[in-house]
Amino acid sequence: MPEGHSVHRIARQFARNFVGSRVAVSSPQGRFASGASELDGHTMTDARAVGKQMFLEFDNGLWLRIHLGIYGAWDFAGDITADATVRSANGRMGQTNQAGTVLDSAGEDSLSSMGAPRRTRLRMAEQEKLEEPITEFPPEPIGQVRVRLLTDRAVADLRGPTACEVLRPEQVDAVIAKLGPDPQLDSSEAAEERFVAAVAKKPTAIGLLLMDQSVVSGIGNVYRAELLFRARLNPHTPGKSVPTDVARALWRDWAHLLDVGVRTGQMLTMDDLDDEAYALALANRADRHWVYKREGLPCRVCGTNIVLEEMGSRKLYWCPKDQA
Missing domain, CATH: 1.10.8.50 (Helicase, Ruva Protein; domain 3)
Structure with missing residues (x-):
């Protein structure tokens, strides 16, 4: 099961690549169709991790709560940005070569740095791994995708979570109060x-x-x-x-x-x-x-x-x- 550091890093991916963007929300698997319809077309305004849980806020006042549990994982794809520990390790987190890392203007290591393909897939769960470059955007969903979050340059697919639900602000406050x-x-x-x-x-x-x-x-x-x-x-x-x-x-x-x-x-x-x-x-x-x-x-x-x-x-x- 992903521990706290992993969930904070996933929230940071959303903050970098989704917050401030209008998001198309769907449920390729169908199990989250009703929740997806409540969020579809709205702008993501915040991404927050608390322990092992993550909360994504949208401009209609609703939040998407995610608990990955044992089997959950996010797949990011598109023109996304990852930490230097991902890029320089060829996807195996932590195998860094800081001397060879190329940082972008924001001080982060872009997946388009060092001649890498502009559009790539990044899997984030308990472990983080760069997978095969993608040739078209958005890529087709792989496996049982509970929810897909799509902007004009990035996509995030969620599979196998323990919890995936839409909450009102007072419900989010109640969940966090118990943590x-x-x-x-x-x-x-x-x-x-x-x-x-x-x-x-x-x-x-x-x-x-x-x-x-x-x-x-x-x-x-x-x-x-x-x-x-x-x-x-x-x-x-x-x-x-x-x-x-x-x-x-x-x-x-x-x-x-x-x-x-x-x-x-x-x-x-x-x-x-x-x-x-x-x-x-x-x-x-x-x-x-x-x-x-x-x-x-x-x-x-x-x-x-x-x-x-x-x-x-x-x-x-x-x-x-x-x-x-």
Whole structure:
């Protein structure tokens, strides 16, 4: 499932390539035909991510709410702009060669830079990938497209979301009110206090609380494991038993890692790497994380084998010594 950084990056694509444009909205699959008709022909005025959910506003006052869930993905195509981490990696996010990156006038790496075709397809879900260039615009929908958003230069196709619905402003406010703080949107002391207070009052294991989107927005399985290891915190510790200073450190570390993810397109959770190690980490998940997907391998700090167990119906990776 896409974690918070991915959804923020998708919202940024909409902000760059759709906001301010009149959008033709359709449902090639047919399952969203009624909702599409409410938005069709209106101008997109805002694109906003909150944790794992995204909200697109239109000039008739309605919003499109999307939750990708496990299977959802957006395909962008046309004269679109992507981050340097996409272009210079030939589509594999994070494999960058900054020296060879050509930036456009806005400081972003255009897909039309470096001799690349003007019109290209970009897939964005848990991973980001440049696919084959397109020869006509708009391209035909591929697969079961729930909703298609089309301007005169870009198209976005949504497939397999958990949620796709049209909401009024008060309904959007109600959805967001149920979500925990997102440090990409609010890194204030008040947001930190809200997180610390939510953790302190619950007997639930901290390994479950970090995945509870009403406690904090955007954390998924990868970030959960890595945040807990970086804090040297046992995943089974009840929230109310987590020291206040540790809870504050968790929030600040989440803000840091989320920012790295939004900037690089990767869940890079190892700090203070030299240039060679940083390049390896961006290129290969095996060099990117402390504990995630490393079950049975020695801990990078103490050498104890990393443990894999199930918590909250999700796989949990942790070090039984450093996080004892």
